Amino acid sequence: MNPFDDLSALVTAALGQLQAQGVLPEGQDLARVQVEPPRDAAHGDAATNAALILAKAAGAKPMDIAAALAVALEGAPEVDAAVAAAPGFVNLSMRRSFWLRRVPDILAAGALYGRSDQGGGQKVNVEFCSANPTGPLHVGHARGAVFGDALSSLLQHVGYEVTREYYINDGGAQIDTLARTIHHRYREALGMDVGPLPAGYYPLAELVPVAEAIARRDGDRWVMAPEEEWLEAFGQEAVQAMMRRIKGDLAALGIHHDVFSSERRLRSGGEVDAALARLDEQGLIYEGVLPAPKGKPIEDWEPTPQLLFRATAYGDDIDRPLKRSNGAWTYFAADLAYHFDKYERGFNAMIDVLGADHGGYVKRMQAGVRALSKEEARLDVMLCQLVKLMDGGQPLKMSKRAGRIVTLKDVVDEVGKDVFRFIMLTRKNDAALEFDLVKVKEQSKDNPVFYVQYAHARISSVFRNAAGEGIETGPPALMAADLDRLSDPLELALIRQAAGFPRIVTQAAEAREPHRIAFFLHELAGQFHALWTTGKERQELRFIVAEDAGLTAARLAMLAAVQTVLAAGLKLIGVEPVEEMH
Template sequence: MSPDSATPQTLHAAFAARIAAVLKALEAEGALPPGSSETSVTVEPPRDPSHGDLATNAAMVLAKPAATNPRALAQKIVDHLARDPAVTSTEIAGPGFINLRLADSEWLRELRTMADLGADYGRSSVGAGRRVNVEYVSANPTGPMHMGHCRGAVVGDALASLLEFVGHPVTREYYVNDAGSQVDTLARSAHLRYCEALGEDVGAIPEGLYPGDYLVPVGQTLAGEYGDRFLDAPEAEWLPEFKARTVAAMMDMIRDDLALLGIRHDAFASEAALQAAGKPAEAEAWMRAHDLVYDGVLEAPKGKTPDDWEPVELPLFRATRFGDDQDRPIRKSDGSWTYFGADLAYHMQKAAEADELIDIWGADHAGTVKRIKAAVAALAEGQGRAIPFDVKLVQMVQLLRGGEPVKMSKRSGTFVTLADVVREVGKDVVRFTMLTRKPDAQMEFDFAKVVEASKDNPVFYVQYASARIHSTLRKAKAEGLAPDDAALDRLGQEELALVKLAAQFPRAVEAAAAAREPHRIAFFLYDLAAAFHAYWNLGNDAPDKRFIVAGDPALTAARLFLATQIGLVIRNGLALLGVEAVEEM
């Protein structure tokens, strides 16, 4: 996007373009070899704001191809930048970093850009249309969602939104594990409730079946439809039908639970359907054709060999060729598919429709990461293309109430349901809280703390900033005052510090998307809210620091314009996290 494009260019993008133009000019002068300006350099705020507004590593990156030392090249870059009226000062720091200070007018222009772009402020095209499949939740369809699933659900959904915001077409996918023994157990549990609905005394739920009351209505529905047809029938007659019907009922329940969090999926891939369509067999044939699967014997288990162990020839995937610890069987000795064999076929299916794959898994799946990464790497090699693949591991959440562990829910049988938590504290609290730690860090969710009205509660602190801004704008409107950018030059350094922080939002978005870490947006919003509250508090003791300044409508209009744009950035950031920017609290 050029600076004179019809769509305003954000400040950081504009200065990255200006640095690129300087490097292009140095190429023309012979100070840099041709093509150097295409090298990726960074233009970002320095870690210490006292060093300036922006910093670039251009001289550090390009000194070697230019056959010069970084500080000498930095001086040539600085000489060009000194001609730019938007740059008020430059400094060469350390081995060759360049720090820049910008004219105040540049930050005021950025404030107007925020207003012009509105909901699109921070949006980017760095995704360049590359299709990404994000698989998340994928809980076994054996009951309602519980808080063990919640964190991965929120992380995956926020990541998908973040990737869409930077230009990736995204498929949100849920992998339905409906082909394992746990689904047989589910069907048997539903049959027990079916018998109960027909008046049978089933007594205590037998060990090994699912005890939750959530299966009671499923049993009642089946009883109403089939009557006593399957009451005393052999299992073989009702098991397939009960499996299909109960899984469908559980998936309806799961969709409803996820909807409470504002989470939707574009696709639901069934493991049973995958196997019925012969996809694992197709994957095996493809792998064999590319010498990625061979018939071999697994090594004996390490340590003491079990008495019943005997060597069996199995089809093995050459996982060690791609960094795994051992080659992996894709089928069992009875010919059925291993979990890995089915997963391999599933990832092959996803890769056929996406350029990149991201899986959000619970930390208890850490042991399978290497083999799936090896499978995707083999697939990429066989197809002669890059298939970036990332697995994000999400730690469990410990539920507390006032510091004490929460007792399990009797209604659900063995766990606290996601629905119960959302109904108690609200969707926004749950979603934001799940993003206040890195996914692989341990997390505590204390029902008392997440609704606490304090600075220590990031959910409240960010929402309160939004509410304060809207409250101020409502008060101003009642007094006949409105935001206006006509006198923005009345804003001082304290106000500009807020602008400089808010202006980092587009960069924060791109960095969070590149790292596949949506929690960075939550961290950014907390910092911005903290800076806003700090500025707000100045007005408690100094009336001339308030947003509404008695007797000075021009300054008031400028500060209201500033407040409006800070609120806009908060709203845009919260939208990426699936959280509402509240207008009052």
């Protein structure tokens, strides 16, 4: 389905001819030979670096090999022209027939267009969102959630076996603080004069119903009870309530995780000890003293012996502490146990989607995964930058806008799931992103999600008009269309763009960059809108030509292929294509 696979096969066959002719030696490694679109579209449909890659082993000049390769390629049936270009590229221009036959390929594949077995069924664990269960999700959390979900879909589309995972940070000091917050609200619900929340507690309205439910169920049982009797139970009730809210907010975005892992379970079940024992067996744990923190001196800092992981043996800048001064495991120790648990579940490929504030955590976790798996597993960490929420070009100060746009749910309720998801993918994950509540709802070409959705809806309107005129628009009629009737450069440009979807999918998966799909869809929509506009100015380019059924059928087949690609791309990033704009 990928036209660039066909072009690569053409180049490989031509290189085989040169080997048979003695121009190139036999048995050369072709792994680095690429066939890609040229940077300048004026240079043709594709360019290959084969001559540059193979010249040294052949003992020849790149331009000499390029010239011979161009001659060999020009003999292929669908090659219109092959031109050697300095310093050793070969630019290829394909005949119209090469691109026209992509239309039935797309129509036959339908929603599966762009799928491949690139991943070979390899298991991949993608952990994303994983917001602390101490409050509802906000827009910053949601960027990582959308990115992780779209990346998971992308990897599945190219043949990986993907597990979407959420790590619940339900252990440690923050959950104790959450429990104390609930206890305060619980006494308040019983009518006691408890005063304002103490500093550091969680001032969340969502916690009040949890406390009220405990008060109704248990009465004053916990008012005078010592903390150790209620702390864990109150904390877990709060976590469960927050996770119900978080799961609901994610569901509103069309996001569902396959696995929810608990930090508390790891800490209490001995998994931390098991993971560190594995490191200790390798001589990677020792009692030591870390150097003083860099930068401004800390007055009360003093060298203290600590249990350390020898992270520097795996590329980290310093070794990392595993225990606090009070004897409790550090968060890093728990995270090591969590990733060892993933490895033991069969995941040699792991992807963590984290906020940009976790940048300093990357090296130590990658070192830990390499050590725990004895170099069998690898961890990729994708950092998502912050989202700047705007309102008509002005920063939205959420703390001063009570009751509006405070949580993710508020934003999704206001702009809709599809708009939110698409806009979250209009920038690379590690680039800052602005989300303007006014602009994302504008129906203009400056709004990328509208621009793409409008292209899909416009094509639907063409088919409604065709059906209204009694024109057959079913798959048999479209597959039987004489595509040779399509000859205008704008039509061919649109088909070339649509046919490039499989290549974009493959590259986006390799680079872990789902935003490339959104970019591609915007470019494809632009090509379509350009043809639509030209057709209004030039009657001969209109899609429905009443006096020429054959040309109409060919153009409808072309539009069906473009709409198929638009729909496939939108669904890949979790956005529903629309038939009409309202």
